[in-house]
Amino acid sequence: MSPLPAITIKIVSPYLSMEDKYKDLVAQLKAHEGLAAIFGEAAADIDAAAEPEAIEAARVKHLGRKSPLSLLLRSIPELPNEERPVVGKYGNQARAALEQALADRKKQLESGELERRLATEQVDITLPGEPFPQGRLHIITQTQWEIEDIFAGLGYRIAEGPEVETDYYNFTALNTPEGHPARSSHDTFFVDGDPDVLLRTHTSPVQIRVMEKEQPPIYVIMPGRVYRRDSDATHTPMFHQIEGLAVDEHITMADLKGTLETFVRAIFGADRVIRLRPHFFPFTEPSVEVDVSCMICGGDGCRSCKHSGWLEILGAGMVDPNVFGFVDYEADRMQGFAFGMGVERIAMLKHGMTDLRMFYDNDLRFIKQF
Ligand SMILES: [Zn+2]
Numbered sequence: 001m002s003p004l005p006a007i008t009i010k011i012v013s014p015y016l017s018m019e020d021k022y023k024d025l026v027a028q029l030k031a032h033e034g035l036a037a038i039f040g041e042a043a044a045d046i047d048a049a050a051e052p053e054a055i056e057a058a059r060v061k062h063l064g065r066k067s068p069l070s071l072l073l074r075s076i077p078e079l080p081n082e083e084r085p086v087v088g089k090y091g092n093q094a095r096a097a098l099e100q101a102l103a104d105r106k107k108q109l110e111s112g113e114l115e116r117r118l119a120t121e122q123v124d125i126t127l128p129g130e131p132f133p134q135g136r137l138h139i140i141t142q143t144q145w146e147i148e149d150i151f152a153g154l155g156y157r158i159a160e161g162p163e164v165e166t167d168y169y170n171f172t173a174l175n176t177p178e179g180h181p182a183r184s185s186h187d188t189f190f191v192d193g194d195p196d197v198l199l200r201t202h203t204s205p206v207q208i209r210v211m212e213k214e215q216p217p218i219y220v221i222m223p224g225r226v227y228r229r230d231s232d233a234t235h236t237p238m239f240h241q242i243e244g245l246a247v248d249e250h251i252t253m254a255d256l257k258g259t260l261e262t263f264v265r266a267i268f269g270a271d272r273v274i275r276l277r278p279h280f281f282p283f284t285e286p287s288v289e290v291d292v293s294c295m296i297c298g299g300d301g302c303r304s305c306k307h308s309g310w311l312e313i314l315g316a317g318m319v320d321p322n323v324f325g326f327v328d329y330e331a332d333r334m335q336g337f338a339f340g341m342g343v344e345r346i347a348m349l350k351h352g353m354t355d356l357r358m359f360y361d362n363d364l365r366f367i368k369q370f
Contacts, residue, residue, distance in 0.1 A: 028090055028093075031086050035086075035087060035090055038068045038069050039097075046105055051109060052106060052113075055102055055109065062098055063099065069091065069098070072091060073087070073092070138359075139347055139351070140344065143347040144223050144242065147221075147223070147267065147343065148242070150262075151221045156221045157221075158223065159209075160223070160224055161209050162200070163199060164191065164199060164200070165197070168196070169200075169209065170198060170202075171183055173323070174207075174208065175282045175283045200227065202226050202243070203242070204222075204338075207243065216249070217247065217248040218246065218248070219245075219248075221243065221244045233354070239344050239356075240342065245336060246336055247319065249333060249335070251318075251336055256316055259337075259339075260314070260316065260339060267350065272292050275293075275310065277289045283317075283322075284337075288315070290314045290339070291311060293309060294308075313349065314340060315341075316338065318337050
């Protein structure tokens with residue numbers, strides 16, 4: 001293998017002195033002694049200028065209105081006859097040369113400045129960066145996502161709907177016509193000027209919206225914010241619900257119980273059991289309330305479960321065939337179940353909290369625990 005050819009590095013001076021750069025002009029200027037002296041002095045100053053301020057000073061001194069060159073050019077009419085053409089011809093060339101030289105020198109100094117800064121202000125990319133505060137999801141969001149994950153694992157899709165609803169979707173289509181007593185427990189916020197528009201009191205309207213658009217089989221959960229006119233330690237005017245809806249052929253209450261038991265064990269622990277108690281909801285028939293065995297005392301009875309061994313966690317039931325009538329499903333062929341829970345309630349039970357308002361106080365000492 002032949003050796004690599006030697007590389008010769010030629011160092012080229014980056015700056016040509018004025019005398020070298022304007023050799024021809026300097027020779028011609030000798031025809032007029034005064035002009036040659038003026039140019040020589042200006043050239044020396046430009047050669048010596050080492051920073052932008054010195055360049056500007058040289059420009060004012062040698063090209064300004066009161067500079068010797070300007071005065072000489074202005075005095076041409078008064079000059080002796082033999083000097084006039086020489087000064088007229090070379091004086092303007094000298095002026096143009098000085099202007100060009102100042103501009104060149106300025107550009108050169110600036111690029112030198114840039115190089116100097118590039119050389120001295122290097123960034124060490126191996127140094128650790130500024131610490132960036134890491135945020136986290138709010139405990140309600142964490143809980144909601146955990147619930148969504150469990151049902152996604154059971155084959156449920158997520159559906160969302162508007163928070164500002166109409167009376168029809170929030171009540172009527174859910175088998176709660178005007179004047180129905182169940183409406184009174186859902187006192188909420190109505191939109192001024194339109195008694196038919198309100199903030200939804202539950203995520204159930206999304207069930208109707210899904211069933212209007214799609215045919216069974218349907219397996220969806222519907223998370224979201226809901227509103228009611230309540231405010232105390234266990235109620236806030238805004239809270240989060242997750243509802244579930246399954247509609248298919250041959251769905252029974254055993255499917256409902258199995259689904260909820262699977263969910264409860266996934267979120268509260270494998271040794272939890274549930275019980276169903278008869279209840280009433282307008283849009284399910286039969287309806288149940290679902291309790292989970294107390295995770296604090298294991299069912300023996302403690303303060304949290306009011307010594308019953310059970311904690312109430314959600315409401316559920318088989319979809320009332322009347323509801324199918326509102327969405328044109330064949331009520332004699334389809335069955336379904338629905339359930340709904342408060343996300344805050346699940347989070348409180350999971351973390352042993354007693355006051356729901358803490359979720360919304362934005363106290364970082366509380367929020368950072370999760
Ligand atoms: Zn207990």
